[in-house]
Amino acid sequence: MxxxxxxxxxxxxxxxxxxxxxxxxxxxxxxxxxxxxxxxxxxxxxxxxxxxxxxxxxxxxxxxxxxxxxxxxxxxxxxxxxxxxxxxxxxxxxxxxxxxxxxxxxxxxxxxxxxxxxxxxxxxxxxxxxxxxxxxxxxxxxxxxxxxxxxxxxxxxxxxxxxxxxxxxxxxxxxxxxxxxxxxxxxxxxxxxxxxGRPGSRIPNLLTMKGIDSNIILLRKEYAWHIGGALSQHELEDWKLLYHSAVNGHSFNTFLGHISNHAGPTVLIIKDKEGFIYGGYASQPWDRHAEFYGDMKCYTFQLNPVASIFRPTGANNNLQWCAVNFTSEEIPNGIGFGGRVNHFGLFISANFDQGHTFSCSTFSSPCLSNTNRILPEVIECWGVTQGEAQGKNDAVKGTVLERFKEDRNMLNLVGLANSSE
Structure with a gap:
């Protein structure tokens, strides 16, 4: 023995x-x-x-x-x-x-x-x-x-x-x-x-909309396992499909409407017309800001034709971007990650019909697609379930778009916003 x-x-x-x-x-x-x-x-x-x-x-x-x-x-x-x-x-x-x-x-x-x-x-x-x-x-x-x-x-x-x-x-x-x-x-x-519970072996349970054709879903189990490698165990339970452009339409307002009731992190995935698939993990809810926000849990990733994850380097705090209904050229409307204004690591315009991706020091990431210009074909957004995060934003009432209206007067005071609904 x-x-x-x-x-x-x-x-x-x-x-x-x-x-x-x-x-x-x-x-x-x-x-x-x-x-x-x-x-x-x-x-x-x-x-x-x-x-x-x-x-x-x-x-x-x-x-x-x-x-x-x-x-x-x-x-x-x-x-x-x-x-x-x-x-x-x-x-x-x-x-x-x-x-x-x-x-x-x-x-x-x-x-x-x-x-x-x-x-x-x-x-x-x-x-x-x-x-x-x-x-x-x-x-x-x-x-x-x-x-x-x-x-x-x-x-x-x-x-x-x-x-x-x-x-x-x-x-x-x-x-x-x-x-x-x-x-x-x-x-x-x-x-x-x-x-x-061997570390690295958990794959999130992917919950999709009822009746949706599984063939149009970008997020395969292998991709989810890869993306989840940078997350803790409690973030790898249920991921729920909140928005899919083929089902819900290519609309930024529709996108925000579908994700407004999710208080936790989200996984944004984009497939462009070149066939490249990539995206970002947003640690904070998508909410209207006039500048970068988020925390060091954000990261960007590639899924196809190469799998890679790019975590924050600490070079700057330009992590998440979400701007709606601004008229200043210095505040481009849309969502993004990293880089700087008009030169993001990843950015999709509020029209949801174009965007760009550049190498950036925020994540030490390269251009995520074949070219800097993005022409999105499919956009998905998944909500990451976090037990301890539930109720975190219960005190904030209304949808994302309704909350935008509430802070518009304050933003006008500093000349940053304009109502153009």
């Missing part, structure tokens, strides 16, 4: 065991004994199949993780010392140690290079074997397209003589994880029991 109290012989185990409390070691010992008893190994080790079944790590990721934990001995036997050493490095090590472990995990082929084929195997395994996102109506080519948008976020820049394909350097791996926080969260939590 895996006796945590027995005299250790392995110096690595001695060092690793110091990362745990006595209670944690006892819990690990109990887990090991339970799994070893199922492994037909006289309770001395854990087999690959039992390991995969308990941690729900099937496919290439599960095999590679088992290989790393067993220190690549290829003997198909995971000992108690192996488990303690791996968890001490993977879960309690320094940031560099943890990321080095994850980087090695990506090398599913075991050839000491992380190439595009390795990343492809990992992403497919995440969707099919861990998240179990399997839609029978989705074709294999469509599924491959989704896999590719995650691969496109990787900068495969290193060319080694021993590799037949472009490979990923460790620094580029870190950049890939920064752009895909959902991937980083999940790959950093695979030795946590899935039943205890």
């Amino acid at each position: 895996g006796n945590a109290q027995s005299p250790p012989n392995n110096p690595r185990y001695v060092l690793a065991s110091r990362a745990f409390t006595q209670k944690e070691l006892q819990d690990l010992n109990s887990l090991f004994d339970s799994l070893a008893s199922q492994s037909q190994s006289n309770c001395n080790s854990i087999s690959l199949s039992v390991f995969q079944s308990y941690f729900k790590l099937h496919g290439p990721i599960g095999e590679r993780m088992f290989d790393l934990i067993t220190q690549e001995r290829k003997d198909q036997s995971l000992t108690f010392e192996d488990l303690v050493i791996a968890k001490a490095t993977y879960e309690k090590g320094t940031k560099d140690e943890i990321e080095e472990f994850i980087f090695r995990l990506l090398d599913v082929s075991g050839d000491n290079f992380v190439g595009r084929s390795d990343l492809e195997s990992v992403v497919i395994s995440i969707f099919n074997d861990i998240l179990c996102i399997k839609d029978p109506e989705v074709t294999s080519s469509s599924q491959q397209d989704i896999v590719n948008i995650f691969l496109n976020a990787a900068n495969l820049s290193v060319h080694d003589e021993g590799s037949t394909e472009e490979t990923l350097s460790f620094e580029d791996f870190r950049g890939w994880c920064a752009r895909l926080p959902s991937v980083r969260k999940l790959l950093g939590s695979l030795l946590i029991s899935p039943d205890s």
